[in-house]
Amino acid sequence: DAGVTQSPTHLIKTRGQHVTLRCSPISGHKSVSWYQQVLGQGPQFIFQYYEKEERGRGNFPDRFSARQFPNYSSELNVNALLLGDSALYLCASSLESFVDNEKLFFGSGTQLSVL
């Protein structure tokens, strides 16, 4: 079975541009979460979506947005890119809304470089 898949694997953008990152959860998983990992740090929570609705948002500006589609895949959008947005963006999925003893499984990430 395929794990969490993300595309693209690498992306280079310039300041002020817009970017869309894509994620497909493990088959049967209904929840997708997005995390940002800056070099040398642990991942930071950005969003969680469950059954196509936003359940939670981390401390990120409104330039960051996301959505979940009927097939449970998800997109993360970032507008007006800043140099500081350069990071590894990780998508994770869980069977339900990540409660009780559920596990959270991560994809390999999209490495975004902003020049």
Next chain:
Amino acid sequence: GEDVEQSLFLSVREGDSSVINCTYTDSSSTYLYWYKQEPGAGLQLLTYIFSNMDMKQDQRLTVLLNKKDKHLSLRIADTQTGDSAIYFCAERNDYKLSFGAGTTVTVRA
């Protein structure tokens, strides 16, 4: 609070045991996780423990939890070169994980 702290580096000889330490601050019942990240890769879930447990063992991995001190450790027995990676401790707060900065484990021959 959501601060998770880890020591940054650990060097261990092949065949020895590795012990990676972590402290967390959330006082409510929660789940605590260990993830492994190899260069250029995402996070691989290794194991997890509920905060009312003291210990969990899974093959070469042993997790110890000291609830009083909010201290979590991951012991890897018979450390191999393939165990070289960054290890992250994380605590769950509702629907999200709060991660430490990661411990870089280097296994030397």
